[in-house]
Amino acid sequence: MKKKVEYFLDCSSPWTYLSFKGILDLSKRKDLEIIWKPILVGGIFNSINPSVYENRKNPIKEKLDYHQKDLEDWSKFRGIKINWPKVFPINSVKAMRGSFFFLDQSNIEAYLEVVFRAYWTEGKDISDEVCLTAIVETLGASAEEFLKFIEFPETKSRLIENTQELMDRGGFGSPTFFIDQKDMYFGNDRIQLFEQLL
Numbered sequence: 001m002k003k004k005v006e007y008f009l010d011c012s013s014p015w016t017y018l019s020f021k022g023i024l025d026l027s028k029r030k031d032l033e034i035i036w037k038p039i040l041v042g043g044i045f046n047s048i049n050p051s052v053y054e055n056r057k058n059p060i061k062e063k064l065d066y067h068q069k070d071l072e073d074w075s076k077f078r079g080i081k082i083n084w085p086k087v088f089p090i091n092s093v094k095a096m097r098g099s100f101f102f103l104d105q106s107n108i109e110a111y112l113e114v115v116f117r118a119y120w121t122e123g124k125d126i127s128d129e130v131c132l133t134a135i136v137e138t139l140g141a142s143a144e145e146f147l148k149f150i151e152f153p154e155t156k157s158r159l160i161e162n163t164q165e166l167m168d169r170g171g172f173g174s175p176t177f178f179i180d181q182k183d184m185y186f187g188n189d190r191i192q193l194f195e196q197l198l
Contacts (some may be wrong), residue, residue: 002033003198006178008166009112010041010063012092013124014071014082017116019175019188021078024040024109026191030198036108038099039163040092041174074188082120090119091127097150097159100130102139110139 007023009016010014027034059062075082095115102111114135118124133143149155166176170184177185177194 001164002031003179004035005035005194006035006037006181008037008039008162008174008176008178009129010039010092010172011095011112011115011119012041012083012090013174014120015074015188016175017080017082017120018074019191020112020116021080022188022191023177024177025078026125026195026198030195031133031135032198035104037162037166038096038103038159039160039174040096040164042089042092043160043163044172046169046172048172049131081118083123084178085123087123087125087127088183090125092149093159094129094132095126097155098136098146100155100158101141101146101149105141111135162185 001056005023007019009020011017017107023034026032058188071082099108099111099115102108115126118131118135126132126135129147133147136143136146170176171186174187175186175188177190179185179194181198183197
């Protein structure tokens with residue numbers, strides 16, 4: 001029987017990009033089913049975790065320097081290239097609503113792969129509909145249908161509901177994982193930890 005891992009994610013975080021690669025690699029090694037839960041992490045920061053904004057306003061140099069080294073180390077480990085984008089933070093709401101479009105078509109992994117790479121490697125503005133249109137078309141989907149879909153009230157509700165669900169279950173950021181519904185793990189580096197349970 002496949003083990004299920006709920007994966008709450010927002011593509012606006014470099015650590016989530018790292019975790020995306022990590023969880024896909026893990027799913028190849030283990031009999032694992034990923035339950036995709038797109039969220040809007042900015043909504044969480046605004047609601048229960050505003051300390052993120054304070055840390056950005058008043059960074060500690062030593063911590064910032066180490067943070068950069070840590071990001072580079074993990075990027076090498078995961079086999080991806082992260083170039084800090086000019087636009088940060090990014091408004092990821094349209095991109096994350098769009099993930100449901102591809103989730104419903106069982107193609108969310110391919111979509112997220114292109115979105116993450118576009119923003120974190122190529123520095124593209126994934127908040128822009130022109131950018132998203134190009135991404136959608138590379139995946140062989142209809143850009144017109146996609147743009148309509150992300151404005152449906154039902155689509156907006158799905159993103160809000162996932163975000164609220166994560167907060168209700170004790171989550172405070174992206175990426176967050178749940179094993180067996182109650183066992184929560186936060187962060188890219190926790191994949192190695194919960195791998196032992198699988």
